[in-house]
Amino acid sequence: MAAPSSSWPPLAMSAPGEYALAVEAGWSQTVAWLMPVVVSVYAAVAAVIAATRPKGSADDTPPWLAHWPR
Numbered sequence: 001m002a003a004p005s006s007s008w009p010p011l012a013m014s015a016p017g018e019y020a021l022a023v024e025a026g027w028s029q030t031v032a033w034l035m036p037v038v039v040s041v042y043a044a045v046a047a048v049i050a051a052t053r054p055k056g057s058a059d060d061t062p063p064w065l066a067h068w069p070r
Contacts, residue, residue, distance in 0.1 A: 014039070
């Protein structure tokens, strides 16, 4: 299942800001271009996982995180 097409424009628009953030954080310009790529891939994978997870599936919250409010 592919990620919804509506999720791609915001990812593309944030790429310059992510690149600038990487450069500001001290990354060399030769690897700073990877930050938007990695963030976009992460977001796409998260969208696919969220879309394919069955409704009402078991809660996968780790025990050490269970006490945090939701």
